[in-house]
Amino acid sequence: MSNPGADSSLTIAVVYPDLLGTYGDGGNGLVLARRASWRGVGVRLVQANSGRPLPTADIYCIGGGEDGPGITAAKALRAEGTLQRAADNGAVVLGVCAGFQLLGHSFPDSADRSHAGLELLDVTTHKGTGRRAVGDLVAVPTPSAPRRAADQPLPPLIGFENHSGVTTVGPEARPVAQVVTGVGNGGGDGTEGAWSGRVFGTYLHGPVLARNTSLADLLLGWALSTSDGPVALEPLDDTDELALRGERMAAVERSGRSRVVRWFRGLRP
Amino acid sequence: MTAPTSSPPQVLPARASVAVKALQLSNWLSRALGRGSGTVAGGRVGLALDPALLATLANGRRVALVSGTNGKTTTTRMLVAALSDEGGQPIASNDTGANMPAGHVAAMVESFGSPTAVLEVDEGYLGRVIEDTHPRVVVLLNLSRDQLDRISEVRMLAERWRAAMDGLRSPSGRTGPGTVVVANADDPMVAWAALAAPEVRWVGAGQVWHNDAVGCPACGGRIVFGDQGSWACDGCDFARPPCDAWIEGSVLVTADGSRHSLAIGLPGQFNRANAAMVAVAAPCMTDDGAPGGPGPRLSLPAVLDRIATLDQVQGRFASSMRNGHPVRLLLAKNPAGWVAIFDLLDESRPPDSPVVLSINARIADGLDTSWLWDVPFDRLAGRSVTATGDRRLDLAVRLHYAEVPCKVVPDPLAAVDRAIDMGSRGGVDSVPGADGGIDFLGNYTAFADFRKRI
Ligand SMILES: [Zn+2]
Numbered sequence: 001m002s003n004p005g006a007d008s009s010l011t012i013a014v015v016y017p018d019l020l021g022t023y024g025d026g027g028n029g030l031v032l033a034r035r036a037s038w039r040g041v042g043v044r045l046v047q048a049n050s051g052r053p054l055p056t057a058d059i060y061c062i063g064g065g066e067d068g069p070g071i072t073a074a075k076a077l078r079a080e081g082t083l084q085r086a087a088d089n090g091a092v093v094l095g096v097c098a099g100f101q102l103l104g105h106s107f108p109d110s111a112d113r114s115h116a117g118l119e120l121l122d123v124t125t126h127k128g129t130g131r132r133a134v135g136d137l138v139a140v141p142t143p144s145a146p147r148r149a150a151d152q153p154l155p156p157l158i159g160f161e162n163h164s165g166v167t168t169v170g171p172e173a174r175p176v177a178q179v180v181t182g183v184g185n186g187g188g189d190g191t192e193g194a195w196s197g198r199v200f201g202t203y204l205h206g207p208v209l210a211r212n213t214s215l216a217d218l219l220l221g222w223a224l225s226t227s228d229g230p231v232a233l234e235p236l237d238d239t240d241e242l243a244l245r246g247e248r249m250a251a252v253e254r255s256g257r258s259r260v261v262r263w264f265r266g267l268r269p
Numbered sequence: 270m271t272a273p274t275s276s277p278p279q280v281l282p283a284r285a286s287v288a289v290k291a292l293q294l295s296n297w298l299s300r301a302l303g304r305g306s307g308t309v310a311g312g313r314v315g316l317a318l319d320p321a322l323l324a325t326l327a328n329g330r331r332v333a334l335v336s337g338t339n340g341k342t343t344t345t346r347m348l349v350a351a352l353s354d355e356g357g358q359p360i361a362s363n364d365t366g367a368n369m370p371a372g373h374v375a376a377m378v379e380s381f382g383s384p385t386a387v388l389e390v391d392e393g394y395l396g397r398v399i400e401d402t403h404p405r406v407v408v409l410l411n412l413s414r415d416q417l418d419r420i421s422e423v424r425m426l427a428e429r430w431r432a433a434m435d436g437l438r439s440p441s442g443r444t445g446p447g448t449v450v451v452a453n454a455d456d457p458m459v460a461w462a463a464l465a466a467p468e469v470r471w472v473g474a475g476q477v478w479h480n481d482a483v484g485c486p487a488c489g490g491r492i493v494f495g496d497q498g499s500w501a502c503d504g505c506d507f508a509r510p511p512c513d514a515w516i517e518g519s520v521l522v523t524a525d526g527s528r529h530s531l532a533i534g535l536p537g538q539f540n541r542a543n544a545a546m547v548a549v550a551a552p553c554m555t556d557d558g559a560p561g562g563p564g565p566r567l568s569l570p571a572v573l574d575r576i577a578t579l580d581q582v583q584g585r586f587a588s589s590m591r592n593g594h595p596v597r598l599l600l601a602k603n604p605a606g607w608v609a610i611f612d613l614l615d616e617s618r619p620p621d622s623p624v625v626l627s628i629n630a631r632i633a634d635g636l637d638t639s640w641l642w643d644v645p646f647d648r649l650a651g652r653s654v655t656a657t658g659d660r661r662l663d664l665a666v667r668l669h670y671a672e673v674p675c676k677v678v679p680d681p682l683a684a685v686d687r688a689i690d691m692g693s694r695g696g697v698d699s700v701p702g703a704d705g706g707i708d709f710l711g712n713y714t715a716f717a718d719f720r721k722r723i
Contacts, residue, residue, distance in 0.1 A: 018483035018491075022414060022422065027642030027670070034670050050483070051491045051503070066422045069484040135636065160637045205639045210666055240669050244662040 009042030010223055013057035015083070015099070016050045016065075019073045023162065025063025025096045027207035031216050032059060039234055041224065054082040058223045059092040062099030064162075064205065067109045070098040074107070077118055087120050092223045093199045096208060097163050100193070100201030101125040108165065121201055122172030123194045125165045128186050136252045137161040137182030137204055139192035144174040146195055148218050149230070156180070157192070157212050158248050159204030167203075169194045176202060181252050198222050211248070213241050281325065288319035289326075289378055296375070308363075308379075312371030315378070323370050326377035327386065327402035330361070333554055334398060336390040336430075337410025337459070339606045342366050343535065344410060344543040345389040346582045351551035351572040352385060361386040366583065369394050370401070385554070392426050396433035399448075406553045407437075407466075408451045408546050410474075412458040413481045414643070415603040416635030423458055423481040430462035438467050446558035451550040453542075454510050457482040457492050457500055464510070470549050473498055473515025474542040477612065478605035480643070514549050514569075521545050521573075529573055534580035537613035548572045584720045588706055591682075591723060594689045595706035598723075600716040602634070604643040610710055611648045620651050623688040623707045627658035627681050627715035634713045638663040646671040653691040657684035658715040681719045685709060 014021075014029035026047070033045040046055050050073065060083060065073065077083050087093050093103065101107035104123035106114045112127035141147075141154040148154075157177050166186040169175050175185065176193030184192030184203055193202035200219065202208055209216035217233050224231045281289065292315030299310050315322050333352075335345045342364075349362045361380035363372040368389040377386060390398045392412065399407065409430070412423050437448045452463035454471040458481065463469050475498065476482075482500075485492050490504020498515075501508035514523045519541055521529045529548070531541040551572040552565035581587035588595035601607040614624070630638050638660050646668055654675040656664040661677050668675045678684035688707045711719055 018480065021480060021643070023637075024639030024642035027639070027667075030642070030670050034672070066424050066484075068424055068486075068489060072484055072489050160639060162637060205637065207639060207642055210642070210670065240662070240665045244666050247662050 010036050011044045011057040012059045013046045013048045013055055015048055015060050015062045016073045017047050018049045019069035020063045020065035020099055023064040023205045025207050028061045028209045031209040035216055062095045064097030071115050074102045092219050095201040097203055101165055103201050120199045121194055122170035123167050125167045128164050128166040132164040133183035134162045138180045138252055139177035139184055140180055141177045145176050148221055154214050159206035159208050159211050161203045163203055213238050284319045285322055285325040288315040288322050291318055292378055308375035309367045309371045312375040315374050323374050323401040330384055330386050332386045332402040332404040333406040334388050334390045334404045335408040336392055336395045338413045338415050340410045340543045341389045343582045345387055347547040347576045348387045350579050351547055351575045358383050363389055399433050404448055406449050406550050408550050409459045409463055411453055411456045413478050413605040427458040427461050427486055431465045434462050434466035449553045454512050455498055461486040471510045471512045472546055472549050473512040474545050475516055477608050516545050533577050535586055536617055539609040589723045591685055596685055597706055597708045599710045602712050604640055607644040623653040623692040625655045625684045625688045625709045627711035628664045629659040629715040631714045641667045646673055649673050655684045655688045657681045
């Protein structure tokens with residue numbers, strides 16, 4: 001284990017916030033940047049707008065967006081290839097919602113026409129036939145989910161989903177979590193998100209890293225790890241975040257969106 | 270309390286007449302039971318009994334519609350003030366902000382004999398209300414992200430607006446003058462819709478928020494914004510249309526070169542923008558549109574005079590006294606609205622004046638709080654910030670990452686008391702704000718709840 005020295009520095013790029021910044025996911029870049037700088041790591045946070053070359057970065061955050069701009073973004077990213085090359089070289093990639101979908105083989109527009117993705121995750125997304133998934137999403141990480149250390153599994157992931165995609169996870173990737181409340185990947189297996197290597201996709205907005213600081217630190221750890229192994233990140237004061245998590249979990253239980261509650265209600269028509 | 274006695278005029282068809290009676294009875298019941306003003310409930314009953322009720326009630330009236338993500342209520346109120354001397358009769362207007370057809374029907378019944386109606390319209394209902402009311406004027410203010418869990422994405426709305434504008438070219442079964450669309454040329458999403466309309470007055474009213482208008486709705490290219498408010502797509506010929514009037518600072522300039530001061534009672538650049546839209550729209554309402562006709566009876570300077578005295582709208586921008594200190598109530602519902610309010614704070618308060626921020630996420634606010642991360646809260650650095658409302662913890666986390674310290678206080682009134690206290694102890698003159706006042710900034714239901722309590 002080694003500590004991040006004062007000379008280490010990190011470049012975090014928010015990918016095309018002008019096209020994929022509709023759902024507040026740009027906050028993920030800010031959360032990572034602050035949590036690194038609060039630990040004395042030098043950080044450069046880049047809002048990498050479309051229409052110019054994507055900078056080389058250690059972490060790329062891709063957010064949710066509308067159909068049209070999402071297609072434009074995928075085309076531009078495929079054409080220039082910077083993101084795929086960076087990922088091949090070990091950069092961390094976080095994709096949320098439409099940003100998750102476009103990391104895969106293909107993703108749909110509103111008419112379920114298929115558009116080519118970036119092929120960074122073995123997932124495929126189609127348009128669902130049911131109602132749009134909108135609401136609080138709570139999912140418990142599976143044993144195959146990434147962890148910061150062997151004895152540090154991720155706690156439950158919480159956030160807000162708003163999508164109509166059905167994402168199927170292929171054998172080269174693994175689901176992140178099992179849905180307790182909400183829809184997640186929507187493929188009928190109750191899974192949420194997918195990851196492989198240092199590429200992580202999820203349907204959670206909130207932004208996801210503000211509500212799940214353990215996940216933020218997991219991604220930071222990936223980005224800061226050296227050939228000597230993972231780095232130790234000193235704990236931060238997450239009082240505000242923990243209070244918010246407690247409040248959200250309680251609210252979800254009250255709202256009865258939980259599967260368990262719905263199931264019990266189903267017994268009593 | 271007695272049952273309503275007013276009856277609709279003879280001209281109403283039987284079905285509409287029954288629907289109006291039922292509407293009035295519902296409103297009366299609702300008020301008698303203390304379940305609020307009842308306008309929406311009554312309107313729903315009326316429309317259930319007669320789906321054509323809005324069209325019937327609008328028939329023969331001169332109607333103006335106002336829509337957009339931000340500024341609808343204020344602009345509607347301004348337009349009513351501008352037109353209120355016309356004809357000496359009250360103007361039918363949904364001034365409580367019930368901006369869907371049920372609210373429109375209720376407003377029309379309330380001011381039954383009025384020949385003029387000025388209606389605020391929810392962005393998603395604009396097409397339907399245009400079809401029903403055959404408006405003389407439609408004011409299109411702006412389109413930006415708002416309540417994404419409930420309302421369509423910006424591009425979907427722009428496309429629906431565009432279809433509605435296109436529909437103005439072939440109005441079904443109506444005669445009389447056509448519709449004039451008064452559109453904000455500085456918002457590409459608005460321009461995309463309005464370009465489909467047969468007759469447009471373009472106003473360069475400004476737009477502080479460009480983040481939802483970067484992808485070109487015509488070709489998927491990139492819209493590039495220039496320094497002087499110009500914008501153009503880099504992939505096709507979609508660009509800012511030439512304007513009939515535009516804002517330079519606090520002056521409204523018209524294409525003939527005349528300049529008019531936008532010195533109005535409501536604060537902030539966004540309210541000067543609303544005033545500019547009204548200054549162009551109100552004269553159109555008084556013009557019969559006949560070729561070679563007399564033209565508008567109301568002049569642009571006269572409009573600005575009439576709206577100058579307005580200093581609050583539904584409690585917004587007004588100050589209430591709390592423990593001897595004025596508390597100004599400000600409403601901001603979405604990122605574009607918050608940016609506009611921060612501009613207003615910078616313009617009207619010292620940089621360390623205290624603010625109370627109240628955030629809810631009820632149905633009317635949108636259930637998802639992710640939008641808080643699109644708001645540049647770092648602009649509040651240096652102010653004493655108190656976080657309150659149902660979702661104060663979401664706000665506290667957001668402010669934490671903006672590196673703006675805040676105090677979380679569950680009760681909004683207690684939060685205001687704390688802010689007053691902070692201001693009294695902090696400032697050199699021992700008073701917060703320039704006039705000893707503090708600001709309360711809330712989103713929709715947070716604002717409404719607080720207004721009732723203070
Ligand atoms: Zn274009």
